[in-house]
Amino acid sequence: MQKVAMSPMLKKERQEFIIKQLNLHNKILSTDLCQELNVSEDTIRRDLNELSENGKLVKVHGGALSKSYYGNTNEEDIYSLDKKRIIAQKVVNLIKDDMLILTSGGTTLREVIRLLPKNLTATFCTVSLMAAEELLKHPNIEVIFMGGKLSKDAKICVGGDAILKLSEMSFDLCFIGTNGIDAKHGLTDSDLEVVQVKKAMRKASKKFIVLSISEKLNSVCRANICRPNEIDYLITELEPNDEQLLPYKQAGFGLL
Amino acid sequence: MQKVAMSPMLKKERQEFIIKQLNLHNKILSTDLCQELNVSEDTIRRDLNELSENGKLVKVHGGALSKSYYGNTNEEDIYSLDKKRIIAQKVVNLIKDDMLILTSGGTTLREVIRLLPKNLTATFCTVSLMAAEELLKHPNIEVIFMGGKLSKDAKICVGGDAILKLSEMSFDLCFIGTNGIDAKHGLTDSDLEVVQVKKAMRKASKKFIVLSISEKLNSVCRANICRPNEIDYLITELEPNDEQLLPYKQAGFGLL
DNA sequence: AGTAATCTTGCAAAAAAACGCAAAAAACTC
DNA sequence: GAGTTTTTTGCGTTTTTTTGCAAGATTACT
Numbered sequence: 056m057q058k059v060a061m062s063p064m065l066k067k068e069r070q071e072f073i074i075k076q077l078n079l080h081n082k083i084l085s086t087d088l089c090q091e092l093n094v095s096e097d098t099i100r101r102d103l104n105e106l107s108e109n110g111k112l113v114k115v116h117g118g119a120l121s122k123s124y125y126g127n128t129n130e131e132d133i134y135s136l137d138k139k140r141i142i143a144q145k146v147v148n149l150i151k152d153d154m155l156i157l158t159s160g161g162t163t164l165r166e167v168i169r170l171l172p173k174n175l176t177a178t179f180c181t182v183s184l185m186a187a188e189e190l191l192k193h194p195n196i197e198v199i200f201m202g203g204k205l206s207k208d209a210k211i212c213v214g215g216d217a218i219l220k221l222s223e224m225s226f227d228l229c230f231i232g233t234n235g236i237d238a239k240h241g242l243t244d245s246d247l248e249v250v251q252v253k254k255a256m257r258k259a260s261k262k263f264i265v266l267s268i269s270e271k272l273n274s275v276c277r278a279n280i281c282r283p284n285e286i287d288y289l290i291t292e293l294e295p296n297d298e299q300l301l302p303y304k305q306a307g308f309g310l311l
Numbered sequence: 312m313q314k315v316a317m318s319p320m321l322k323k324e325r326q327e328f329i330i331k332q333l334n335l336h337n338k339i340l341s342t343d344l345c346q347e348l349n350v351s352e353d354t355i356r357r358d359l360n361e362l363s364e365n366g367k368l369v370k371v372h373g374g375a376l377s378k379s380y381y382g383n384t385n386e387e388d389i390y391s392l393d394k395k396r397i398i399a400q401k402v403v404n405l406i407k408d409d410m411l412i413l414t415s416g417g418t419t420l421r422e423v424i425r426l427l428p429k430n431l432t433a434t435f436c437t438v439s440l441m442a443a444e445e446l447l448k449h450p451n452i453e454v455i456f457m458g459g460k461l462s463k464d465a466k467i468c469v470g471g472d473a474i475l476k477l478s479e480m481s482f483d484l485c486f487i488g489t490n491g492i493d494a495k496h497g498l499t500d501s502d503l504e505v506v507q508v509k510k511a512m513r514k515a516s517k518k519f520i521v522l523s524i525s526e527k528l529n530s531v532c533r534a535n536i537c538r539p540n541e542i543d544y545l546i547t548e549l550e551p552n553d554e555q556l557l558p559y560k561q562a563g564f565g566l567l
Numbered sequence: 568a569g570t571a572a573t574c575t576t577g578c579a580a581a582a583a584a585a586c587g588c589a590a591a592a593a594a595c596t597c
Numbered sequence: 598g599a600g601t602t603t604t605t606t607g608c609g610t611t612t613t614t615t616t617g618c619a620a621g622a623t624t625a626c627t
Contacts, residue, residue, distance in 0.1 A: 066615070067371040068338055085573080095617050100574075116624065117573065184444060191440075191463050200468060202458025202476065207447050212456060220458065322605070341583080351607050356584070372614065373583065 064092060070102050070111075077112055077121040079192055080173065084118040136166070138268045138292035143167040145290050145311050146230060146266065152176050154227040157256055160185045160211055161232030163266045168193065180226065182212040182252055206248050213248040221255040229260030233267040235276035238306040241283040243276035250278040257281050264288045264311075269299055283307060320348060326358050333368055333377040334491075334530040340374040366391075367526065378526060392422070394524045394548035399423040401546050401567055402486060402522065408432050410483045413512055416441045416467055417488030419522045424449065436482065438468040438508055462504050469504040474511040485516030489523040491532035494562040497539040499532040506534040513537050520544045520567075525555055539563060 064072075069092055076083050088099045107114040112122055143166035150156065153176060158164055160183025168179075168189040179190050180199040190198040203216035231253060235243035242265060244250045257263050257280065269291050288309040293300055295310040304310060320328070325348055332339050344355045363370035369378055378391070399422035406412065409432060414420055416439025424435075424445040435446050436455040446454040459472035487509060491499035498521060500506050513519050513536065525547050544565040549556055551566040560566060 062340060062343070063373075065338060065340070065371050065373050065376070067369075067376060071376075096573085097618080098616060101616085184440060184447075187461060188440060188444075188466075191461060191466060194463075198461040198463075200456065200458045200461055202456045202468070202473070205443060205447055205454040205456055207450075207454075210444075210447060212458070217458070352583080353585095353608085354606060357606085 064094075066102070069094070069098075070106055073102060073106065073119070074111055077119065079194060081121045081123075081169065081192065082118060087118075135268055135270070136162075139163045139166045140170070141292040142266050142268065142290050143170045146264070147171060149228065149264070149311075150175065150177060154178070155225075156180065157221075157224075157226040157229040157260050158186055159183055159231040159253070159256065160209070161266075163232050163268070164230060165189050167230065167266075171196070180224070182217050182256075184210045206246070209246060209249050211249065211252065213252050217252055218255040221252075221259040224259050226260040228262050228264060229256050230264050230266060231256065233265055233271055235274045236265060236267055236271065236289070237273045237275050238283060238302040238308070240275050240279060241286060242280040244278055244280055245276040247278055250280050253280045257285060262287045264290060266290050269293055272299065272303075320350075322358070325350070325354075326362055329358060329362065329375075330367055333375065337377045338374060339376075343374075391524050391526065392418075395419045395422045396426070397548040398522050398524065398546050399426045402520070403427060405484065405520070405567075406431065406433060410434070411481075412436065413477075413480075413482040413485040413516050414442050415439055415487040415509065415512065416465070417522075419488050419524070420486060421445050423486065423522075427452070436480070438473050438512075440466045462502070465502055465505050467505065467508065469508050473508055477508075477511040477515040480515050482516040484518050484520060485512050486520050486522060487512065489521055489527055491530045492521060492523050492527065492545070493529045493531050494539060494558040494564070496531050496535060497542060498536040500534055500536055501532040503534055506536050509536045513541060518543045520546060522546050525549050528555065528559075 072092065073083065073088060076088075085096055085099045085103065089096050092099070103112070103114050103119050106112050107119070110122070113120045139162060142163055146167045147170045150171065155178050157180050158167075160181070164183070164186055168186065171193055173194060175193075176195045178197045178199065179186075180201065181187055181190065182201045182203075184205070187198060187200050190196055201212050201217040201220050203212040204214040205211070206213045231242075233242060234245060242253070244253060263281070263286055265286050265288070267289065272291070283303075283306045286308060288311050289300075289303055290311045291300065295304075300308075300310055328348065329339065329344065332344075341352055341355050341359065345352050348355070359368070359370050359375050362368050363375070367378070368375045395418060398419055402423045403426050406427065411434050413436045414423075416437070420439070420442055424442065427449055429450060431449075432451045434453045434455065435442075436457065437443055437446065438457045438459075440461070443454060443456050446452055457468050457473040457476050459468040459476075460470040461467070462469045487498070489498060490501060498509070500509065519537070519542055521542050521544070523545065528547070539559075539562045542564060544567050545556075545559055546567045547556065551560075556566055
């Protein structure tokens with residue numbers, strides 16, 4: 056308990072605090088804010104309403120959501136977002152405290168990161184700027200970025216440094232989004248630099264887990280990352296016994 | 312406990328005191344200032360209003376907030392953006408093709424990156440996620456990110472890996488934003504992890520160039536990054552012979 | 568449906584700001 | 598140095614802002 060008689064907080068200060076918390080947690084409860092800021096619920100409510108009118112956040116029953124989280128103003132298509140959430144939830148269930156996890160970028164992985172429970176303590180390692188940014192919002196996750204030359208297309212680190220560093224490590228889990236996957240060729244990608252890094256990611260991890268919405272199944276890209284039997288699990292928004300996944304099951308994919 | 316000067320304070324003196332307190336604490340209550348300065352609330356209010364009109368602080372109900380603190384969570388304040396552009400233009404003039412450049416993050420550096428000519432071919436190296444994102448938008452710049460543990464506050468890589476990597480390299484130029492700089496202590500910062508990295512950045516570069524809008528001059532933070540004579544150039548939005556810069560000139564700063 | 572939590576609305580007390588005014592201090596003029 | 602002007606400061610009053618409280622409406626949840 057803090058028994059320190061603090062100097063009273065200014066209204067603006069309080070509102071700045073709320074915004075900061077929101078940037079960090081994406082959502083916030085009025086009751087929590089009351090306690091942390093030591094003011095009545097009415098005051099918090101008024102602050103939230105005011106901030107909402109100024110477009111700084113989105114007010115909802117019981118608290119508020121960060122604008123970026125709520126309004127995916129990006130070109131992200133809403134339809135596949137639902138599917139990505141389903142995938143993300145499956146992924147989250149695999150993650151336990153204190154794991155060392157390697158992750159690629161992509162919008163699906165971003166959903167995973169957003170869904171991670173706030174009390175999870177784990178170490179995430181990534182080569183993706185997008186993943187790193189999102190991971191930083193989580194209060195208890197340690198984020199390690201693999202440095203190196205950045206690819207302008209993929210916004211990830213490629214090249215020798217990242218690969219060298221990866222070869223020295225061993226991860227419990229590796230999550231990877233996909234451009235191309237099919238039952239015959241396994242995981243493929245069109246960008247040669249990216250392929251090199253993803254290969255290194257495969258080698259550095261005990262369990263290699265591929266995330267893909269069903270639309271992307273059965274597509275093949277130029278360069279091969281790994282064969283079907285090197286993928287430990289394929290996670291889609293479908294049920295594992297869905298008929299679309301039959302070829303993959305036959306090819307020996309682990310399905311979740 | 313602050314000892315109150317017996318001789319009445321001059322207005323100018325009082326306002327400077329307010330600014331100093333603000334640089335130190337980021338916020339200040341009118342009532343506290345009344346007591347410390349031994350004047351009426353009206354006087355304080357008038358001082359704060361005046362300073363607010365001059366853009367030295369942000370006046371709020373009950374007191375004032377420092378500009379930097381306020382600007383962190385809100386949108387970039389348009390007022391200082393112009394100044395940052397002036398600084399950015401000066402920086403851009405220093406950069407030539409094929410240079411190897413190290414840069415920190417911050418909004419001023421972001422302006423620099425945005426102003427870089429599209430046909431410039433150079434290699435930029437950074438520990439800042441913000442800078443990396445911005446650099447990637449440039450068509451001809453090669454971007455190298457220094458990997459390592461990411462600091463949640465500063466959104467930059469800190470810790471041994473980044474520092475080790477920095478110690479192996481030699482940059483033509485190093486640009487760094489500032490939290491605190493003054494003629495006596497040199498460059499300072501409040502975040503100890505950040506200080507370590509910035510020290511390493513200093514060591515790794517031939518020319519160390521500090522960027523600071525004039526508001527941030529004469530503020531001192533807890534931890535020291537480097538002494539005045541280790542700074543090759545200080546760039547502000549002011550003319551080099553501006554009287555505000557006189558103490559710096561006398562302390563041996565190179566001014567641009 | 569019924570319960571608990573949350574929201575709206577109106578109100579009142581306290582704090583702070585704005586305003587006009589006059590005294591005091593400082594700057595300027597001769 | 599005396600007198601005038603300008604600036605600065607403090608005080609009382611009025612106005613606005615902020616905050617908490619309470620009663621009733623609305624919403625979420627089982």
